[in-house]
Amino acid sequence: MANSDNLNSVVERKLFTEAEIADTCKRLGSELTTAYAGKRPIVVGALKGAVFFLTDLFREMDVKADLDFIDVSSYNGGTESTGKIVVEHDMSKDVKDRDVLIVEDIVDTGLTLQFMKDLLLKRGAKSVKCAVLLDKKARRTVDIEPEFVGYECPNEFVIGYGMDFDGLYRNLPYVGVLKPSEYQN
Ligand code: XMP
Ligand code: MG
Helix, strand or coil, X not given: CCCCCCHHHHEEEEEECHHHHHHHHHHHXXXXXXXXXXXXXXXXXXXXXXXXXXXXXXXXXXXCCEEEEEEEEEXXXXXXXXXXEEEEECCCCCCCCCEEEEEEEEECCCHHHHHHHHHHHHCCCCEEEEEEEEECHHHCCCCCCCCEEXXXXXXXXXXXXXXXXXXXXXXXXXXXXXXXXXXXX
């Protein structure tokens, strides 16, 4: 009998396996190695979802780079964004005149990425680019495109490899589609 506490039990289907994600990190890492050759970017992980992707991707980047984190959030734990974005934990490094690479787990409406980009440019960053594992292009409401994309993501709620539903399932090692029965009554 299936264990109802098992993480796999809420997954409708696997989207990207651990092996596929590892290959994608290699591909993106090599693109980023070329893009930032001779520079010293600040790599900024968007907490908390991007942590898993960041650690795998960063180790595929053969560049001297600083590491920092920022936590901005617009989610209230459900599957829909509230639209209001706040900085929960700020970066510790000064971005003035620096090349900054934001690492995100998923870009959906684009509002969170736009907020972070605007914030860092306002603080004087020389350049702000974004590497994202999943791009839910179909849901975009603002005109913003991440420069480095792992996969285009179908318009479904996904969990795992850092991504959560109501704070859970980040430690699922692959990316899967959450069973709609988990959030529909
Ligand atoms: P926006 O709409 O601002 O959203 O581009 C980006 C943030 O929304 C979260 N998000 C998701 N999280 N599964 C998740 O676990 C999803 O399918 C999903 N879609 C959006 C995520 O935190 C991202 O940083
Ligand atoms: Mg996020």
